[in-house]
Amino acid sequence: MGDRYRDVLFKVCRKSQRVKMDATSEDVVEPMTNGVHHSEDSNTEPQEKKDCDPISECYICKKVYNIPKTLPCFHAFCCSCLEDNISKSLNQNGQKYFACPMCEEKCEIPQGALPGQYAHAFQDDLFLAKLVELQSAMCEGKLCDICERIEENKPASHWCMDCNDALCETCLKVHLHGKTTAGHSCLSIEEMRRIPLETLMKQKNKVPCMKHNELITLFCVDCREPLCVQCMAVSHRRCENVITVSDALTSRTDVNDVISRLNKLQATVENAGGIGQPDRTLENSIHEAQERINTICNTICDRVRQYQSVLLKSLESQSEKAKGLLQDRIQPRKTGLKSIKAANDRMQTLLRYGSDVEILLAYNQVRKKLDSCQGAIGNTEQKAPSVRLDFILDDTVERFIENFDRLGDLTVDVGDSDEGISSWGVTCTSSDDIIVTDCKNKRIQKFSKFGDLVDYVQLEDEPRDITTCGNRDDVAITMIGKLVIFLATRKTMQLIKRAKTERQYDGISYSEKDAYLIVSSLRDQVVDIIHLDGSVMRSFGSGAGDRVLFNEPRFISATPDRTIIISDVGQNAIICIDHNGKVVFRYKPDGQNGLKKPQGVCVDKLGNLFVADFGNNRVQLLASDGLFQRNVLGIESALEKPVAIRVSGSNRMIIVQSDGMVKVFSYS
Structure with a gap:
């Protein structure tokens, strides 16, 4: 096998045909009859309005979604919040991708997206948009959407389930008699507030096709993809099993299987060393490294201090012994020196103040003392006797000090990474x-x-x-x-x-x-x-x-x-x-x-x-x-x-x- 090879890095490009393999089906709901609807149970208590339901809250601004956009990782954000986040990320990394603010998955900028319009290139989250609209309609003081568009403020009294618009009494009459809107289903807002939100979401839940803007009413079993009529005629004309959405949801085996697998995988990841485990492992390893460093240093220091104490005690006893030896060796000189000094002082005093007789009387005594001291002092030309107390370093410790340049090394162990395996x-x-x-x-x-x-x-x-x-x-x-x-x-x-x-x-x-x-x-x-x-x-x-x-x-x-x-x-x-x-x-x-x-x-x-x-x-x-x-x-x-x-x-x-x-x- 030769060593000659060529490396090719994968580059992402967008100019290609797309093969669609999957799509989520819509929930089946009971249709409502046309006209204005009233609740059968007038005793039902109105729903309590929350400040902000977590399902309708943007992760970035912590407010209700405003034009929600969905990323490939299924996380949604306000269009303006997402645009700000993308712009900041692109300025930092200089690449055509950014990290999802929630899960940090890398998301590529759709081809053709213009600066300042990056977020608009991502898919609108129609589900969340409808959810936010319904929650807004159920709030007190909701104004008519039609009147607001012409800058008039009139309180809304009804909600059109087909248009997802709030209507005042005047607009309601026009709406129910228009050629294209006469068959729309409208609910009294007061009574709509008594209906659970999940029920309202499923009623008249019409989803348009992203390609042809027609309502999705069909489902291709072969491709597992929801379709509009044009999709069936153009892209799926060779498929053999195309049924209605309601028939597709009659048997939810595949949907339930996906949900079951998601729950099982999530539980497995969370319980078996999943999301939090790597963080805990790293923190534990940092703590263990710190403890080990401290233990090693403290052990070495304790041993040194232990021998330090022994040596200092030995030094104390040895110093007394050395001082005794020194005293024995220099004491004769000290004593002789004192006697010589005293004799010298006497002779100097007598020469100055004494008589001749007094000088001669002291002379014999001083001469005898001088001979005696000179014999005790010895040869004055030799160095004075000295005594030293030396600390001799052990060879092992000496080599340790010479060779010691670090206590140890710290390394980052990434473990046996399986990233990219089977991919x-x-x-x-x-x-x-x-x-x-x-x-x-x-x-x-x-x-x-x-x-x-x-x-x-x-x-x-x-x-x-x-x-x-x-x-x-x-x-x-x-x-x-x-x-x-x-x-x-x-x-x-x-x-x-x-x-x-x-x-x-x-x-x-x-x-x-x-x-x-x-x-x-x-x-x-x-x-x-x-x-x-x-x-x-x-x-x-x-x-x-x-x-x-x-x-x-x-x-x-x-x-x-x-x-x-x-x-x-x-x-x-x-x-x-x-x-x-x-x-x-x-x-x-x-x-x-x-x-x-x-x-x-x-x-x-x-x-x-x-x-x-x-x-x-x-x-x-x-x-x-x-x-x-x-x-x-x-x-x-x-x-x-x-x-x-x-x-x-x-x-x-x-x-x-x-x-x-x-x-x-x-x-x-």
Whole structure:
């Protein structure tokens, strides 16, 4: 394997067709009869008005929404608040994206949005807008919306459920007799206040199509998308199952399934080291590091102070001993010096004041004293005797002081990050074009063999994996929502068809010999062989004695000899089965060749097997019988966290890393 490679960073572009895969359906409500409606229960107490319901409060300004706009992360904000936030963010980072004020998810500025109008390019939240309007209508002192538009202030008496306008008595009469509004349903505001807000929201809940501005009345079962009549005639004329919205909501199995999965996932994240756990882990580690630093320093200091106390006590006793020795050595000189000084003083006094006789009488005494003192003092030319008390440093401590330059080091441990794992899929065409699935950003991107972005398709659901199928370079893509879509890729990427599946599939590969798809399901822990229409031919999930074969089967590759290679993330293993589900080999080595969260697998024309060893930042090469050959790529090749892998017919290895970088290697 050579070290020559090319890196391609993914760029976001917006000029492409869109393949819509999902949409939420509207709630079914009972229709109201035309005219002015009155409550049947006149004894119902009016609702209490709250200052600001949290559901209608903007997170930024803490006030009721004013023209609510929704971001891709489903958080909504006032249009003006969002515009201010976007402008500040763009000035700070200089990029065409900003962070959601609530969840901090990166949101891209829609293409064509003009400065000062960024927020207007995002989708209007019609649901919240209606909610705010209804709450406003139920407040005391509500004015007629029609009159306000002509700058007149008249109290409103009724509410039109079709127009979402408050009307005074005069405007109500005109409204109910107009050609286009005669059939509208109007409620007395006083009586409307007695009706629960959730009931009002569901009544006459007409939602217009964002494309054609017609009311959404239909639902495409094949695409799981609400439609207006024009949508059905233009974009869904080939779909076989189009029903009314009310019929779609009769059986809410899919909706309930999504809600159940959301609740389960939320509970799992919150209870099993989810949102708050990383913060708590970091804070705990900071506290532990601080405690350890203090403990080490205090331990060293305590030991030093302990020996300091011992040495000071020893110094006290040794100093007394040394002083005694010194005293013994210098005392004779001290005594002799005093006697000599006294004799000298006497002789000087006698010479000045005494008589000759007195001088001679003292002379003999002084001479004898001088001889006696000189013998006691000794040789005066020698240095005075000295005594020292020295502290001799222990060799160990001396070396410690010389070598000690720091107590320790602090490092930030990011742990075993799984960011980007299982988020990419890759395949290549006969002309060496590279097709990549970007699960996070819900895109299918096409690159030339030189690394240039040629085309891309924006999806509304998350793609999971991709494979070429057939001899025309068509690709099949597993999608969130129990769906497989097929795209043509030779020129521009175009949708060919959709196939509903019985399970949610993740990995996918195409068997050229048998013309069927092989898919894996993480949720159901199985590997299935399916027809191109999505129907299951065979399913493999249990081995001998009903032993579970797979834990987390993610990526799949069909081999020329009709075996199937599966990377099992949960088992840190590569499993090979034949087309009947019998295990051919299981590659799960120990030691330095051990796998750590294996991801993409692929085979070349000779049957050699390549494994993206995600956790070890390398690609392993196995023989067709599953025996380890060597590591062909690693850190030395600037490879980091490989996820998806594919070998082209021209001996080019395409790898997508967890950070989204595409790297192409040539090998022989």
